Amino acid sequence: MPDAAVSTLSHNWALAVFLLGVLGLCAFMLLLSSVLGSRAWGRSKNEPFESGIVSTGDTRLRFSAKFYLVAMLFVIFDVEALFLFAWAVTVRESGWAGFIGAFIFISILVAGLVYEASIGALDWSPAGRRKRQAKLK
16 A cells, blocks of 8 residues: 555544544433433422522513624624634735735724614614604604
């Protein structure tokens, strides 16, 4: 066998052994938890536990769409931070082309942020909503 084939075969065997080890460890942990886990059932077992505080009320609360909007904005700007961190690591290798690309990326996101602020997506105060409604009328 040529040396390349031997190294490829040994690499594949190492990957297969690793995957078998991972699957075996997962199966072992699941089996161990089912064997050692508690099987007691009762009223207190079926109630949610919130840091030692007895829960009150219904768990199905209706949230305003603003909460979801803030969550989406957070994800968008969090992903922006990830892209900018990756750009910052390679800023010397990317040169001016990378700088211009990052500038365009940031400009688009700033334009989106200005638009969101202008339509009131970031305004939670009732006074701000009243001002916005007064402008529309």
